[in-house]
Amino acid sequence: MKTAVIAVTERGAGIALRLRESLGSDIYLPEKLIKAGSPGTYPIEGDFIEFVHGIFPKYRGLIFVTATGIAVRSIAGALKGKRLDPAVVVLDERARFAISLVSGHLGGANDLAKAVAKATGAVPVITTASDLAGIETPDVTAAKLGLYIENFEGLKRVSSCLLRGDKVAYVLESGYPVDAIERRHFEQNAVICDRVPRDAAAAVFITDKRVNPPGIPHVILRPRSLVLGIGARKGAKYPELLRLLSEALDQLNLSVTGIGRIATVDLKREEESINELSRSLKVPVEFYTVKRLQEVENRFPLSEFVKQRIGVGSVARPSAFLASNGGEELGYFRGGGFTLAIFRRRMK
Template sequence: MRTAVFALTAAGAALGGRVVLALGDEAELFVSQRHPVSGARYFEKLQQAVAENFPRYDALVFIMAAGIAVRTIAPYLKSKLEDPAVLVLDERAQYVISLLSGHVGGANDLARRLALSLGADPVITTATDVEGYLAPDAIASKLGLFPEPHEEIQRLNSALLEGKKIFYYIDPVCRLADFYARELWGHGFRLADFAALPDEAQALQVVISENEEIPLRQGRLFLRPLRLIAGVGCRRGTKSSYIKKALTEAAAKLGLPLQAVAAMASTVFKDEEQGLFDTARELGIPLSFYDNDALNRMIYRYDLRESAFVRRITGVGNVCESAALAAASSGRLVLGKTKFEKVTVALVWQKKQKSQ
C-alpha cells in the first residue's frame, strides 16, 4: 500500500521517519520546509501538498491534530469505496487512529500494523470491529473483492450488529471460487448453495460473483472479484520456472494463490523474452507490453520512485510498478517492486468504479 506520511512540526517529522521505517519502501515522508529531515520531501503549505498527493497514494498518514487532517482532506473526499485510507497519529505515538476508509481502503488493518510497530494503541471506531465482527466489506478488502452497491454495505453491517443471519454465496465460475470458500470457512462464515440462491426479500445475502445479471435488491450485497495484475521485470533469458516462482511468492505475500494473478505486464524492451510468453501461456492469462511514454505517464501520475540504473538500461526509471499500473488503467499498488531470483514483481489491484 503506497502511503504518504505528512508532518507539520519537528517532533512530527522525527516520528514520520519512524513511520516510514515501519511501513517500508512504499511509504514517502512529506514535512514542512521549516523542519527538514533527511530523505523527506518538503512542502510550504500542507493543503497544497495534500491536494497534489491525495489521488496518488492508497493511504495518507497525518502526524498532527485530527481536526487539521479532517479539514485538509475534506475537499477531496468522494465515497468510502473510492477514498484512500486515512490515519492520524499524535506526535508522541501514543495512538494510531483509523480515520477514514477503515474496511475497503484498509485503514483499520494499517492502523493495527502501524500501532504494533510503534508500540502505540490502535484506535478503531468502526462499529463491527468494536463488537468483534468481521464485516462483509472488511473481508472483501482482504480477498481482493469490491463491494457494491454502496447502500447495502451499511444495511448488512447493521444487520450483522443486530445479530441477524447473513448468507454467503460463491459463484462457482469465479476464478478463485475454491480460495474464497476456504477463506470464508476459515473465518467462520457459513456458505450457502449458489445454485439455490433465493430471491426472498427478507433474506440477507452476500454474493461473490462477476455476473452482473443477478438482480440488485435490498439486502443483497455483491462482492465483485478484482483483477490482480503483475508487473514483471526479468533478466535476459530468464526461464518461465523462475518467473512463475516469483509470481507465486509475490502473491503469497498478500495471502493469495498464484491463480489470483489475472494478467501480466512489462516494458516493450522485454517483448522478446520467451519466458514471459511461456508463463502467460501456462497460466492462461494475457500479457501486455508498454512503451516508455506509457510508463512515464504512470510514473508521473502516481509519483513512482525511479532507479537510475533501470533508466540507463531501459530509458525509463520504473518498470514493473508502472507497467502494472498502465495495464490496470486505474489501480491500487498492493505490492511494490519486489526482487526475486532473476525477476522483479509488483502487484496491482485493478480498481472497479462504484455502481451508479
C-alpha cells in the same frame, strides 16, 4: 500500500522517521526540519491544505502526526467517497493513539492504524461498528480477497443485517475456495451456501455469473476471474469485438464485471480494438511472445493459416490459458475478424 507521513513539528518529525523505517513511507516536513541527506523526505510547500490536496490522490495511505483537527480540516475538501479515498490515520505527537480516520475498510485505514501502532507502541483506535462487534462485513471481505464490489449501494443494508444478527447467506461460485472466507465470522448469523435460503434476510454473492436480484438486500462481489484471450485480424473494428463479447457472455450467463484481464500475442500491441476494450473494461492486457504461445499451442486446435502468418497456430486460447494460470476454458467464439476464448482463472 504506498504511504506518506506528514508531520509539522520536531517531535513529529522524529516519529515520522520511525514510521519510514517500518512502513517505507515518504515523509513530508516543513523545510526547516529536513536534515541534509534524508532520502524520501520532502518539504511541505505553500498553503498546508493545498499541499495536502496535492498529495492526497498520490498515496494509498496518509499518516498525520498532528492533532486530529488539523488532519480533518486539511482533508475535508479532498474527500470523494469510500471507493476512491485513501486510508487516513492520525497519530498524536507522543505516539499514544493511532486513529483510523477515513476509509477504515475499503481503503485499509483500520489495518494501517494497527501497523502504525505496532511500529510506534501506540494504541490503535478503530471505531467502525463491525470491527467493534467482531464481524467481517462484505467490504472487508472484498478488500482482503481482491473482490470487486458491483452494487456498492447494497453494502450498507447487508452490513446492517449482519450487525443486527439477521441471517445472511453467502452464495459462492462453484469451485470458489470456501477457506478463503474467514470462517470465524460465520459462527452466528452468516451461512455459506449454494443458493439463498428462504429465511435469509440478506445475501452476499461471490460469483462472476449474472445474478437475479433475490428481493432482499444483497451485495455482489466479483472475483474477476474471467480472462479473455483475443485473436484479431489486423484493423478489425471495436464494435465487432464488443458484439462478439456480448454474445459470448449472454451464452455463458456471465457478467462483464467478472472480467479481470485480457490476453493476446505481443504482435497485437497496437491493435486499437483490443486496447479500446481494455480501456473500456478498465482491465490490463497481458501480451505474450510467439515463442511463449508456441509452448502451449498444441493443447488446442491449430490453424495452419494463422501459423504461417504469425508463427503460432492459435492465439486466443493459448494466451487465455497462460493468463488464467492454466484455468478452465468456458467458451470459444469467432466473428467480425476476431477469435475470443473465455477462461476462468485458476485459484492458487
